[in-house]
Amino acid sequence: MTPDPDEDGFDAGTLGETIATDPIIRGTDVVKEYETGGQIVRALKGVDFSIAPADFVAVVGPSGSGKSTLLNLLGLLDVATSGEVRLRGEDVSTFTDREQTRKRKETIGFVFQSFYLIPTLTALENVEMPRMLDRTPTKTRERATQLLERVGLGDRLDHYPDELSGGQKQRVAIARSLINDPDILLADEPTGNLDRDTGDQILELFDELRSDENVAVVTVTHDDYVAEAADRVVTLIDGRIRDTESRRANFEEGPDP
Amino acid sequence: MNPLRWLVGRFPTLALARRNLSRATLRSALAVAAVVIGVVAIGAIGTGGEAFKQDQLEAYEGFGGTATVEPDVQFEDGNLTNTELSDGDIGRLRQATPSATVLPVHEPVGATVQTQAGTLLFMARVKGLENPGEFYEARNGTISDNWRRTIVIGSRVAEQNDLQPGDRLRVNVTDEFDRSFEIAAVLEPQGFSAPLGADQTVFVPASEFESDGYEQAIVRVDTTTGSIDEATQAIEREFNAREQVVRVEQVQEQREQFEAFFGTVNQFLIGVGAISLLVAAVTIANTMLMAAIERESEIGVLRAYGYPKRAVVSLLVAESTILGAVGAAIGAPLALGIGMAINQLLLGDPLAFTAAGLRYVGIGIAFGIVTALIAGLYPAWKAANKRPVEALD
Numbered sequence: 001m002t003p004d005p006d007e008d009g010f011d012a013g014t015l016g017e018t019i020a021t022d023p024i025i026r027g028t029d030v031v032k033e034y035e036t037g038g039q040i041v042r043a044l045k046g047v048d049f050s051i052a053p054a055d056f057v058a059v060v061g062p063s064g065s066g067k068s069t070l071l072n073l074l075g076l077l078d079v080a081t082s083g084e085v086r087l088r089g090e091d092v093s094t095f096t097d098r099e100q101t102r103k104r105k106e107t108i109g110f111v112f113q114s115f116y117l118i119p120t121l122t123a124l125e126n127v128e129m130p131r132m133l134d135r136t137p138t139k140t141r142e143r144a145t146q147l148l149e150r151v152g153l154g155d156r157l158d159h160y161p162d163e164l165s166g167g168q169k170q171r172v173a174i175a176r177s178l179i180n181d182p183d184i185l186l187a188d189e190p191t192g193n194l195d196r197d198t199g200d201q202i203l204e205l206f207d208e209l210r211s212d213e214n215v216a217v218v219t220v221t222h223d224d225y226v227a228e229a230a231d232r233v234v235t236l237i238d239g240r241i242r243d244t245e246s247r248r249a250n251f252e253e254g255p256d257p
Numbered sequence: 258m259n260p261l262r263w264l265v266g267r268f269p270t271l272a273l274a275r276r277n278l279s280r281a282t283l284r285s286a287l288a289v290a291a292v293v294i295g296v297v298a299i300g301a302i303g304t305g306g307e308a309f310k311q312d313q314l315e316a317y318e319g320f321g322g323t324a325t326v327e328p329d330v331q332f333e334d335g336n337l338t339n340t341e342l343s344d345g346d347i348g349r350l351r352q353a354t355p356s357a358t359v360l361p362v363h364e365p366v367g368a369t370v371q372t373q374a375g376t377l378l379f380m381a382r383v384k385g386l387e388n389p390g391e392f393y394e395a396r397n398g399t400i401s402d403n404w405r406r407t408i409v410i411g412s413r414v415a416e417q418n419d420l421q422p423g424d425r426l427r428v429n430v431t432d433e434f435d436r437s438f439e440i441a442a443v444l445e446p447q448g449f450s451a452p453l454g455a456d457q458t459v460f461v462p463a464s465e466f467e468s469d470g471y472e473q474a475i476v477r478v479d480t481t482t483g484s485i486d487e488a489t490q491a492i493e494r495e496f497n498a499r500e501q502v503v504r505v506e507q508v509q510e511q512r513e514q515f516e517a518f519f520g521t522v523n524q525f526l527i528g529v530g531a532i533s534l535l536v537a538a539v540t541i542a543n544t545m546l547m548a549a550i551e552r553e554s555e556i557g558v559l560r561a562y563g564y565p566k567r568a569v570v571s572l573l574v575a576e577s578t579i580l581g582a583v584g585a586a587i588g589a590p591l592a593l594g595i596g597m598a599i600n601q602l603l604l605g606d607p608l609a610f611t612a613a614g615l616r617y618v619g620i621g622i623a624f625g626i627v628t629a630l631i632a633g634l635y636p637a638w639k640a641a642n643k644r645p646v647e648a649l650d
């Protein structure tokens with residue numbers, strides 16, 4: 001079926017108004033099907049999206065509506081069944097695994113819902129992990145220390161994950177997602193384990209990243225205050241975008257819609 | 258930056274691999290133990306086997322230019338025939354090989370040896386010889402050229418029964434004699450397959466025997482002036498022209514046969530050792546598969562963060578290779594230690610390693626590491642090819 005961009009998309013019109021730069025990643029009529037035991041599950045039924053630098057998009061929707069699927073496509077962890085996903089104008093379906101991997105490293109930072117910290121590495125080493133093979137240990141260490149301080153864990157550098165609280169692990173995971181200086185931060189429930197105060201700190205961090213480094217943030221969330229802080233809220237229902245709500249509340253630089 | 262940090266920065270894969278192994282210490286230790294067993298098996302069997310071979314070959318030294326002649330015993334109508342060489346046969350031997358020394362050997366069947374106290378020496382064999390000094394050196398005591406009325410014993414007979422020159426043994430040979438002899442000398446150890454089995458033998462002067470039947474004759478040629486091949490051929494012509502009457506075997510040939518036989522046995526044993534490494538490989542593959550499954554999501558994260566497949570393969574292969582290297586590092590000294598013990602036992606010098614023996618330790622080390630590396634490849638490949646989305650579910 002052909003989706004109606006006005007209804008289902010992140011709304012191309014909005015994009016032009018918000019930021020006058022090219023989108024980092026853009027999808028057109030994206031369909032994602034999973035095949036399990038001969039049965040085909042349509043997780044995304046033709047969605048359009050566009051993420052520009054410094055965007056803050058919250059993705060909400062009921063369980064099973066395709067939020068994680070969308071995040072995986074944005075993160076080049078998976079390829080669409082049909083439709084087109086372009087990363088800075090390049091069709092991602094033409095990438096080899098190696099290219100995909102390199103683009104992930106250059107462009108994308110992930111914060112996974114269950115953190116996936118490596119238990120044998122300290123907080124600092126976990127943050128360094130994505131760059132451990134780069135052979136620039138001094139630079140990496142400086143940057144990692146800086147990031148941990150920024151998420152308020154400057155005094156927990158040498159703690160192992162099992163010596164950290166859930167919220168602290170979450171923050172280590174966020175610091176780790178930033179070590180490669182990504183253009184987009186993809187976060188699955190980044191505040192899910194945090195109390196309101198810490199959650200607000202994370203949101204502040206997101207704002208800083210957007211204004212200082214032009215990092216776009218796409219986050220799946222169930223927390224209303226996170227959705228309120230976002231400048232766009234995308235509601236996914238049953239694989240379709242039902243509603244795109246744009247706000248300027250938290251993003252001074254953009255013009256009002 | 259401290260040296261450890263530097264190492265981690267330089268070889269991040271190895272550092273990560275080492276830490277990952279430390280997460281499942283017991284499992285890693287078991288995999289290492291499997292490699293240790295394999296390396297020790299190959300190394301110790303190899304060096305030990307070489308020491309044994311060396312020991313045996315030493316026993317053949319001094320037997321160059323020597324052949325043994327035995328009657329070709331036949332079994333006919335329930336009776337053994339042609340069991341002895343007669344005085345006449347010895348005469349014909351001497352005539353056929355004029356330049357050789359012919360030494361008839363009595364090897365009586367019903368012979369017993371007892372200590373003064375009456376203990377029976379089950380293992381000891383009795384042989385009558387004119388002059389054992391022709392072949393053997395005495396370790397204790399002396400073997401006189403004009404040897405009569407005393408006995409000379411092999412090293413094992415002496416050791417097992419705590420006998421020294423001057424002690425006495427009672428030797429009983431059915432239909433010949435039954436009397437007590439003073440021990441004149443104990444021989445140097447000759448080794449397990451020495452031509453006359455000297456270590457387990459009590460040598461009695463041939464003059465003590467009255468019968469003129471000999472079970473064996475030793476033909477000896479001075480190799481500087483004559484050839485044992487010619488002597489062998491001459492004996493064959495003299496005795497075996499129409500039918501096989503005697504069996505002539507050059508000790509040198511026996512040595513070669515021994516070497517060939519030993520080579521086969523040793524290869525078989527090393528094959529057994531190699532099988533234990535195969536088991537180690539299976540253990541390691543299993544360890545790595547478990548590790549890969551356990552850490553699936555973690556590997557998914559590495560991939561999501563931009564680690565190429567190659568990096569994941571390197572990481573897991575590094576882990577399995579470390580297991581192999583540690584196993585080899587523990588196994589090699591153990592194998593050398595066992596080798597030294599065997600050297601001491603057989604050759605009297607713990608450091609009497611041969612190049613061939615040491616090579617087996619090297620082979621053990623190389624095999625241990627390479628097997629571990631190969632065993633890690635499949636799990637690593639499997640883990641690296643898992644799509645990160647699936648791994649992260």
Ligand SMILES: Nc1ncnc2c1ncn2[C@@H]1O[C@H](COP(=O)(O)OP(=O)(O)OP(=O)(O)O)[C@@H](O)[C@H]1O
Nearest residue numbers: 034035036041043062063064065066067068069070
């Ligand atoms: N690997 C997969 N194989 C088969 N079906 C899948 C797979 N992953 C997701 N799906 C299906 O696709 C649909 C969307 O799944 P998705 O994980 O994107 O939902 P979600 O919005 O993230 O839900 P939640 O809020 O519970 O995390 C679901 O119906 C799910 O069963």
Ligand SMILES: [Mg+2]
Nearest residue numbers: 067068069188
């Ligand atoms: Mg989800």
